Amino acid sequence: MKKLIGLLPLSFILYACPFESNVPLQARPAEPVDSSLLGYWYGIVKDGSDFFGIEALDIKKESDSIYSIVRYGKAVKGDIILPDTSYFTGYTSYIGDQRYMNIVSSVLIVNTRGKKKPPEVITQTVYYLAAFNTQHDTLNMQTLSENFSPVKKIFRSPDDLKQTVITLKEQNKNIYDDLYSLSYRKIQKPIPLKPF
Secondary structure: OEEEEOOOOHHHHHOOOEOEEOOOOOOOOOOOOOHHHOEEEEEEEEOOOOEEEEEEEEEEEOOOOOEEEEEEEEEEEOOEEEEEEEEEEEEEEEEOOEEEEEEEEEEEEEEOOOOOOOOEEEEEEEEEEEEEEEEOOEEEEEEEEOOOOOOOOOOOOHHHHHHHHHHHHHOOOOOEEEEEEEEEEEEOOOOOOOOO
């Protein structure tokens, strides 16, 4: 089976992979949209090597409990410039006092079925999970690391995933991806330049 990832942020690909879940932390959106999260957020990514990237999140209200998230990015690795735009929806949930964003995306799975049959393409919903907080005009995000739970990779329910996060945090385990820990500043959305 060959897996193609669609709508996945470029910075996730260039760094380590974040935790990709078949279930969210909360089955359905329940928290109302927080108006302080709405707007255009700008950040710069640097991993200590020759890689750096510019990234922006355009967060809008899609419904009473769901956010529309467009991620604009441009990464530079040596002499290569890699533009990237990704589209997501998301909703918040809590574990204790900590807010998490359940980021909803899609993955295309391509199953090859021999030489004479065309490949089978399946779209699967996946979730990325990020702890976040806001302070004035700053948004801090930390994604769950791909290896946050070395024992259990497939979760059967949101409660199962949530309990694992609670247990690991109680054990003072670092469950976040250290490389993908970003701060964004809220700025006015840039107006595109008109072509000559």
